[in-house]
Amino acid sequence: MARPVWSGALTFGLVSLPVQMFTATDSHTVHFHQLQRGTSDRVRNKRVNERTGEEVPLDEIVKGYDAGDEYVLIEPGELEDIAPGRSQAVEITGFVDLEQVEPIFFDKTYYLGPKGKEYAKIYALLEKALAEAGKAGIATFVMRNRQYLVAVKAEGGLLTLHTLHWADEIRDPRREIGTLPDSTDVTSRELKMAEQLIETLSMDWKPEEFHDTFQEQVTKLIEAKRTGESVEKAEPPAKATNVVDLMEALRASVDRAKSPEGRGKGKTAAADAPVARIKDAADKRRAGRAAKPEQETKPKPKQTKQAKASSFDSLTKAELYQRATDAGIPGRSSMTREELVKALSGKRGRRKAEAS
Numbered sequence: 001m002a003r004p005v006w007s008g009a010l011t012f013g014l015v016s017l018p019v020q021m022f023t024a025t026d027s028h029t030v031h032f033h034q035l036q037r038g039t040s041d042r043v044r045n046k047r048v049n050e051r052t053g054e055e056v057p058l059d060e061i062v063k064g065y066d067a068g069d070e071y072v073l074i075e076p077g078e079l080e081d082i083a084p085g086r087s088q089a090v091e092i093t094g095f096v097d098l099e100q101v102e103p104i105f106f107d108k109t110y111y112l113g114p115k116g117k118e119y120a121k122i123y124a125l126l127e128k129a130l131a132e133a134g135k136a137g138i139a140t141f142v143m144r145n146r147q148y149l150v151a152v153k154a155e156g157g158l159l160t161l162h163t164l165h166w167a168d169e170i171r172d173p174r175r176e177i178g179t180l181p182d183s184t185d186v187t188s189r190e191l192k193m194a195e196q197l198i199e200t201l202s203m204d205w206k207p208e209e210f211h212d213t214f215q216e217q218v219t220k221l222i223e224a225k226r227t228g229e230s231v232e233k234a235e236p237p238a239k240a241t242n243v244v245d246l247m248e249a250l251r252a253s254v255d256r257a258k259s260p261e262g263r264g265k266g267k268t269a270a271a272d273a274p275v276a277r278i279k280d281a282a283d284k285r286r287a288g289r290a291a292k293p294e295q296e297t298k299p300k301p302k303q304t305k306q307a308k309a310s311s312f313d314s315l316t317k318a319e320l321y322q323r324a325t326d327a328g329i330p331g332r333s334s335m336t337r338e339e340l341v342k343a344l345s346g347k348r349g350r351r352k353a354e355a356s
Contacts, residue, residue, distance in 0.1 A: 002022050002023070003022075004020035004021055004022055004113075005021055005022065005023055005110070005143075006020070006021040006143050007019070007020045007021065007115060008087060008088045008089050008090065008141075009088065009089040009090070010089070010090050010092070010112065010126075010152065010159075011089050011090070011091045011092065012091075012092040012126070012137060015122065015126075016089070017114065017119055017122045017123060017126060018114070018115035018116065018119055019090075019112045019113065019114060019115055019119075019123075019159075020112070020113050020114075020115055021110045021111070021112055021161060022110060022111045022112075022113065023110060023111075024109040024110050024111045024160065025108070025109060028212045028215040029215075030215060030218045030219065030222075047061065062074065062075055062076070063075075063076070063079070080145075083145040084142045084145070084147055085142065086142055086143065086144075087141035087142040087143065089141070090139045090141045090150065090152070090161070091139055091140075091141075092137035092138065092139045092152060093138060093139060093140075094137075094138055095130075095133070095135040095136065095137050095138070096135060096136055096138055096151075097134060097135055098134055098135065098136050098153065101136060101151060101164070104165070104170060105164045105165050105170070106151075106162050106163075106164060106165075107162070107163040107164060107165055108162070108163045109160055109161070109162050110160065110161045110162075110163075111158060111159075111160055111161075112152070112158070112159040112160060112161050113158070113159075123159065126154075126159065127154045127157065127158065127159050128154070129154075130152070130153060130154035130159075131154035136151040136152060136153045136162075137151065137152040137153075138150070138151055138152075139151075139152065148163045148164075149163070149164045149165075149166055150162060150163050150164060151164055189247065190246060190247060190250065193247065193250040193251060193254065194250055196254055197250055197253050197254050197257065200254055200257040200258055201257050217234070232317070232321040232332070235316070235317050312340075312341045312344060312345070313341075317337040317340065320337060320340040320341060320344065321340060323344055324340055324343060324344060327344065329343045329344070
């Protein structure tokens with residue numbers, strides 16, 4: 001069981017619910033150490049006086065705010081004296097419609113659980129009431145010497161707490177982005193084609209079907225470097241669409257989306273999974289990948305050479321490279337996409353001839 005990062009009471013009106021708060025998300029970050037090239041020696045960061053070059057002990061370090069013409073020095077103890085005390089309660093000051101809280105305000109998500117089984121009824125009551133009302137409770141509380149604005153919501157049968165950005169932390173996009181169009185005319189044909197493309201590519205939200213491919217490539221790079229293998233380089237980014245070719249690009253995109261390869265696999269909506277079960281869905285996806293090799297050993301119907309080649313048309317270069325790696329095709333790291341397709345098609349033909 002995970003350890004709570006905070007515990008206290010969730011209060012609304014005269015009702016008080018003892019709760020514990022748990023981290024709801026993980027990070028895919030692959031952590032590296034810094035080493036000196038040509039050695040296995042770790043590189044360490046030191047606190048050094050930039051004028052003398054000498055290392056400074058931690059107890060001699062103070063904070064300084066640059067006021068322009070001088071530094072305003074702040075002792076660590078002075079910050080502790082004015083820091084707000086840790087909140088013992090998240091006191092909801094009011095409830096708002098969920099649609100009123102724009103996504104840009106949401107920062108980090110936590111799970112809330114009752115502190116004991118004896119509080120299950122109050123917990124369930126608040127969760128069901130928030131779900132039925134479609135509202136979120138807005139509150140402020142202090143954790144780790146920092147004050148947070150939060151929203152308490154009902155999601156998938158449990159209560160979640162979302163830390164929010166303060167209003168003055170949201171940047172004005174008109175000030176940040178100098179290239180935003182003020183008013184740009186688009187033709188009705190262009191708008192209709194763009195709407196058609198959006199409709200054709202519409203799908204059900206299934207987060208478990210998406211995964212961090214870059215993190216997987218980093219892991220493959222590490223393993224390849226460890227074993228002396230070569231690694232396929234990433235494909236270059238797509239070129240920007242020329243305004244003159246916009247209609248043709250939209251039309252081609254719609255045609256591609258309507259094709260069997262473009263549509264991908266079904267869009268049938270599954271029942272909305274509770275937030276707490278998203279992890280289980282990811283585990284099922286991984287289990288399915290592990291079982292895939294067994295499925296591929298079943299006899300497959302005969303294909304013509306043309307059909308074999310076309311079966312690779314919907315695969316990306318990275319996916320083709322992975323299949324070439326599995327098939328043990330030499331020289332694959334320097335092949336183009338077309339060469340990978342040709343090599344994979346020829347590999348299948350040779351296997352068939354050897355089997356006969």
